[in-house]
Amino acid sequence: MNQAKNEHEMFQEFADFVETGQVAPGKQLDESILSMIGKDLRPAMWTVLGKLTLVEVTAGLATLTICPQFGLRFGQHNPILHALHTSTSPTVFYLFCGLFFVIFGAILGGLILNRAEILTVGNNKYPYFLVYSILAYILLTALSPEVFVVSSLIWILGALLGNILGFAVTIRLRQATT
DSSP: OHHHHHHHHHHHHHHHHHHSOOOOOOHHHHHHHHHHHHHHHSOOHHHHHHHHHHHHHHHHHHHTTTSOBTTBOSSOOOHHHHHHHHHSOHHHHHHHHHHHHHHHHHHHHHHHSOHHHHHHHGGGHHHHHHHHHHHHHHHHHHHOSSOOHHHHTHHHHHHHHHHHHHHHHHHHHHHHHO
């Protein structure tokens, strides 16, 4: 008996709901919701690039604890890396160093940015990565106790490749898993 009464009450509530007229939200609420959705789906380019830069710089500083760049380091002397430096040609060594310095930041950037932010960056990632690589090179060489500018210019190419490859591979892997 109790269940029949509950079903009757639920049916009556549904009938009352159907009979009520349509209630539309106010124009101000509509505009506010559309604005919030627009910001989420199309974030400002400067905020996305700022977020990516913060990730890249943090990862780059962490990299300096493992692998010094132009003699600039936060960790102890690493005899393995020193032996690698002396046994390879400067071109290969600087290419590898540039790639290694930025690849972790590019991978983390690809993981941390959400889909809307990745779409916002779009094709602007190439000039961004080029400018970031050049600025990182200039900053590292300016702060470095030992640098050979001419032979180390290949570092920029390695950094550019590390950024592009690390970011692209991470984005592809994220798309494949979703």
